[in-house]
Amino acid sequence: MGIGFLGAIIVGGLAGWIASSIMNSDTGILLNIILGIVGAVVLNAILALFGIYAANAWIPQLIVGIIGACLLIWGYRKVS
Structure with missing residues (x-):
C-alpha cells in the first residue's frame, strides 16, 4: 500500500523542512x-x-525527498 496523496504532502513537507x-x-x-x-x-x-x-x-520516500530537496535548494542558490 502506497503513502497516497496526503501522505506525499506530509512527507514532502517534512522532507523540505529537514x-x-x-x-x-x-x-x-x-x-x-x-x-x-x-x-x-x-x-x-x-x-x-x-x-x-x-x-x-514513508522512510524511503522521506530520505529521497530530503536528498532531492537539498539538491533543489543547492541549485536554486547557484542560479540566484
Whole structure:
C-alpha cells in the first residue's frame, strides 16, 4: 500500500523542512513543501532511469525527498 496523496504532502513537507535545516535555508513553509515534493519526484525519476526504485513507504520516500530537496535548494542558490 502506497503513502497516497496526503501522505506525499506530509512527507514532502517534512522532507523540505529537514532539507532547509540541513542547507541552512530561510524559505517559507509552502516552499519547503514544494521543494520536498518536487525533490522527491525528480530524484525518484532520476533513480528510476538507473533501475533504482525507492519503496513506496514513508522512510524511503522521506530520505529521497530530503536528498532531492537539498539538491533543489543547492541549485536554486547557484542560479540566484
